[in-house]
Amino acid sequence: MGKAQSSSYFVILALSIAVNLLLVFQFCVDGEWRLTWSKRAAEEAERVAAIPCSGHGTAYLDGLVLDGKEPVCECNSCYEGPDCSEFVTECAANADSGDPYFLQPFWMQHAAQSAVLVAGWHRMGYSYPDGSYISAELEGHIRKLHATVGNAVTQGRYIVFGAGSTQLLNAAVHALSSHNSSNSSSPASVVATIPYYRLYKTQTEFFRSLDYRFEGDTSSFLNISEAGKVIEFVTSPNNPDGKLNKAVLHGPNASAIYDRVYYWPHFTAIPNPADDDLMLFSLSKLTGHAGSRFGWAVIKNESVYQKMTEYMSSSSMGVSRDAQLRALKLINVVLETRGKQIFEFGFHTMRNRWESLSKILSLSNRFSLQKLGPRYCTYFQKIRGPSPAYAWVKCEREEDTDCYEVLKAANITGRSGSQFSAPDRYVRLSLIRSQDDFDILIQRLTQLVSEERQQQNHANNFLQLKKPLMSTLRRGLVY
Amino acid sequence: MGKAQSSSYFVILALSIAVNLLLVFQFCVDGEWRLTWSKRAAEEAERVAAIPCSGHGTAYLDGLVLDGKEPVCECNSCYEGPDCSEFVTECAANADSGDPYFLQPFWMQHAAQSAVLVAGWHRMGYSYPDGSYISAELEGHIRKLHATVGNAVTQGRYIVFGAGSTQLLNAAVHALSSHNSSNSSSPASVVATIPYYRLYKTQTEFFRSLDYRFEGDTSSFLNISEAGKVIEFVTSPNNPDGKLNKAVLHGPNASAIYDRVYYWPHFTAIPNPADDDLMLFSLSKLTGHAGSRFGWAVIKNESVYQKMTEYMSSSSMGVSRDAQLRALKLINVVLETRGKQIFEFGFHTMRNRWESLSKILSLSNRFSLQKLGPRYCTYFQKIRGPSPAYAWVKCEREEDTDCYEVLKAANITGRSGSQFSAPDRYVRLSLIRSQDDFDILIQRLTQLVSEERQQQNHANNFLQLKKPLMSTLRRGLVY
Structure with a gap:
């Protein structure tokens, strides 16, 4: 065996041992705790979370299961298909219930901290150690x-x-x-x-x-x-x-x-x-x-x-x-984080949504929003603008007595005023749902307001047109 | 380099590569899925489960936490100490509430199948896809x-x-x-x-x-x-x-x-x-x-x-x-397992408990049990003896009008008949609690019944003694 051959043996052996050490390190130090009985549940949850739903849906552990034993994607409103990638064009914007999906992305970003593994024998009895039903x-x-x-x-x-x-x-x-x-x-x-x-x-x-x-x-x-x-x-x-x-x-x-x-x-x-x-x-x-x-x-x-x-x-x-x-x-x-992460996420999301909505409706004479002003917040230690959970929209036109129906006709599902014992001239739009729902709501509202403005322009043009015509007519009549 | 040395190099290299392969196999094949975000929760749960409570208690994820941030053992009745190893000798047997801890060992034996990992974003909304509140x-x-x-x-x-x-x-x-x-x-x-x-x-x-x-x-x-x-x-x-x-x-x-x-x-x-x-x-x-x-x-x-x-x-x-x-x-x-594992475990546990209890109380004239006979079970497809969740005990002595108090005096806590709108001559003993609770119950009952038998023997001896004495007296009176 030559010297060159011998030294290459050494290199291979050294490499092999290095890889061994690395793998053992991975096992024992990096992983710290070697998982046993919890692994199956952890894996199950990760597999379900990895099911691709195009960002427009979620698969859940307890979702409906296909023949292949894999849960299916549950799509956000207006999306469909096995991976929720198909947009349903004529679909109504869902601004009805108060499902607080606006925070779902926050928990996805904090997956490791927020997951809980529940052991099969967790808290089987009726009471906590102090005899109460309260932890x-x-x-x-x-x-x-x-x-x-x-x-x-x-x-x-x-x-x-x-x-x-x-x-x-x-x-x-x-x-x-x-x-x-x-x-x-x-x-x-x-x-x-x-x-x-x-x-x-x-x-x-x-x-x-x-x-x-x-x-x-x-x-x-x-x-x-x-x-x-x-x-x-x-x-x-x-x-x-x-x-x-x-x-x-x-x-x-x-x-x-x-x-x-x-x-x-x-x-x-x-x-x-x-x-x-x-x-x-x-x-x-x-x-x-x-x-x-x-x-x-x-x-x-x-x-x-x-x-x-x-x-x-x-x-x-x-x-x-x-x-x-x-x-x-x-x-x-x-x-x-003393609430910092979640409240900043929540506030910015809701504040942005409120600003988008306000901006669109400010262009409209047909719809108005509740008035909410900026206010000093002891938590953020600054004056901050409004970021409410719901828009309380009023239909201003005399003939629009049922605002829910007016919006329904424009493919927007809100909740009618009478559901709050208020006149039906009001409608509540939920702003705390998923980003998809909010985006579609804004899309539909933008269209509705732009139609209103077009009608108004037509009307104005008609008035512009009408004025000389009328004076001509009047002139004709006089003369 | 000699031939012997060269071949020992080979052996070492081969071994090292074998270990490499084994470790890589462990990583990629055995583990299959490489856990990421779920690992922390899984580890947390396993660490808590590994807290030693001497088999007489359980530590829970949401248990009270010590300064060192580790949950404490919650001990079964009559056990105390940081690891629940100390038996409280004068403690009352707890046969009161229907906490179904008799199945806890079953779930510990089936830890891997029964664990659930709940992702932070699991089912945040109000309803399931069909709009209902029911999965x-x-x-x-x-x-x-x-x-x-x-x-x-x-x-x-x-x-x-x-x-x-x-x-x-x-x-x-x-x-x-x-x-x-x-x-x-x-x-x-x-x-x-x-x-x-x-x-x-x-x-x-x-x-x-x-x-x-x-x-x-x-x-x-x-x-x-x-x-x-x-x-x-x-x-x-x-x-x-x-x-x-x-x-x-x-x-x-x-x-x-x-x-x-x-x-x-x-x-x-x-x-x-x-x-x-x-x-x-x-x-x-x-x-x-x-x-x-x-x-x-x-x-x-x-x-x-x-x-x-x-x-x-x-x-x-x-x-x-x-x-x-x-x-x-x-x-x-x-x-x-079509219910086989849990129902066999449950039935045998409850059947053994009922038999132990029946055996002891059969030696007593002071206490009686409800009568339950064997019956054909379509599930087990055989005739099987009774295995009820509770013993409905009656105090037979005329003076024992409050059976709860009679047992209480013997360090047994049941639930009095009046709690079931029945006479207080009855008391319910829960048989579905932990094995510790049941063992202490049996211990206390055994003592109570053996005292009764001793009293009876004394009484019999007294009667045996009394008989010749009485005849002597009677003789004395006659003669």
């Missing part, structure tokens, strides 16, 4: 979150969890209406100021309780000091119009349920920490996870807290522990 | 499950999901009481046969509806054919006594809600597929996941189905999509 860790995270954002006082307050704010709304009505047994002879009146979120009415009526009755608009109660107990729903910022509403009714018989689900920097400046007696929040409008059905109430009064806790036990034995685990993880991601 | 995949799995086990007819039936059977109980009462508007003048009477699960009463009373009223025991309604609408809760197998109950009330005004949550091969022979008008099932008593809060109703009547669907929308906008995903995964594991 103490999650409650702690929620208190920390409010302190960080500065949007609500939670010190010395009680917290109850519910399946979204939805379940808590009725729990609150129940608690406030049965609070004092002294007044129990007549049912409490439940009211809200128009325009208001429809569920307040439908839910309160649905349960047909002996203790409360929905009585409609707040204004009819303003002068009734002799009325029995009154419970007022206050949504702040308001759904649909984004106003920072305050309770209208005051006095010993009046109590308010503050629906604060939109009181986050995505949607509004935070002028100060809310300190209402009973406030509701939800994961849906904070992190965008409407499907998890997780919300919480912040409560001053101990007996109201106990009644609401009892409600949660009687109605569903608390909130799914799986939803609580997920909420913990997501709120943890929010807190990692 | 079509999960509904399909549930139908397949019932067909496989043969415990319920689902063909041509509607299915509604709820937060455990708990939420569905009230949804069903609501639907059945408001079903026909013709009879709406007087509220429907809600009844159940003693002994019955307390929630039927507390929940129905809690909601204080105009449409229904809890009226107690079924027996008071037997002869009232002129009564208004009556809704009967039927639990089959019954909680607490495991009997396969049937509805007592019949007729055009009577309807039944069949609580079938224990109608699985763990707890009872399955004589035939249940085909009641309205049946409730839950994940809690099928897979043991009480904490997920997931249940379903199987419904014959379309309008009842619609009312229950409306209830679920109004009260909580459906069930957490996270809980639905988990249920899908778990039911999928059940189906993988």
